[in-house]
Amino acid sequence: AQKVTQAQTEISVVEKEDVTLDCVYETRDTTYYLFWYKQPPSGELVFLIRRNSFDEQNEISGRYSWNFQKSTSSFNFTITASQVVDSAVYFCALSKGAAGNKLTFGGGTRVLVKP
């Protein structure tokens, strides 16, 4: 069975601090995809990034960066120089196999950025 664990339930930071969200996953599939989604207070789900199991290259996009390490089954997410608008719940998700339509979500990490 697949499992995604986000051990941090809530993180509170002051604006401009960096924040790293941890994600650890379990799967028996050799081909899979990992995702991060953001859920702001308005409730919609916003896609942030997708990684497939064959691509361990880390990525930076603006103030966001991701660290995928297959050896430790982790896919961590860092927000650099956090802003109040980053306040949201962030979900890590794992697809079953190669199809990206069957996601297993972690429990989410609530990030609160204070001015």
Place this chain on the structure above:
Amino acid sequence: NAGVTQTPKFQVLKTGQSMTLQCAQDMNHEYMSWYRQDPGMGLRLIHYSVGAGITDQGEVPNGYNVSRSTTEDFPLRLLSAAPSQTSVYFCASSYSTSGYSYEQYFGPGTRLTVT
């Protein structure tokens, strides 16, 4: 494109009533899925479809039915509502090309309360 649309946005049901949550997408995506999100938790997969006429169960299918007669529509039916089905329901769609899967696009959600 409207993306993924869901109706209604809010619904209150009495125990034992039935209803259908509507979901439509105009992106010609082959994959569609239904998830539920309970307070403080991540999303859990209810049912999914890989194309018109093809559906399958996810992690928490009991009490729900789906059908997919067209590519665009994927309604979720609650057969006999129970208080345990109080949740926010999200519909999502996605596609793949040459074996590579892309991220799921989520609808705005339907907040359902069963009394």
